[in-house]
Amino acid sequence: MTVRHPFGAAVEAGDDAAALATLSPGVVFRSPAVHQAYEGRDTVAALLHVVGQTFENFRYTREWRDGPTTILFFEANVGDRELQGVDILTDGDDGLVGEFTVMVRPLSGLQALAGAVATRLGIE
Secondary structure, eight states: OOOOSHHHHHHHHTOHHHHHHTEEEEEEEEOTTOSSOEESHHHHHHHHHHHHHHOEEEEEEEEEEETTEEEEEEEEEETTEEEEEEEEEEEOTTSSEEEEEEEEESHHHHHHHHHHHHHHHTOO
16 A cells, blocks of 8 residues: 555655654644643654654555545554554645644553553653
């Protein structure tokens, strides 16, 4: 499968700089693992870096687009947990990702991801 959204294509290519360049300076990131949104490219970049180190066997498997919104379906592992999820990217008028929402399933996969990220961030 070929990912067409610039963020997803950069992630698949392993090009972190190119992926981050697709994010608006004021990007808002939402995750089911935390109750608050993360705001700003630098803050989101730091979080995505940690998440990228946490996932194993990460791959996008499907992509849907409707207007400015792209949904990228992914699969990955965190330790012995398999998980599936979606990255919901909404592009602003400037073509950069202004809103980035992640959903993860099953609950055990989300818990493994949240725990591993918290450990890496030192916020257990």
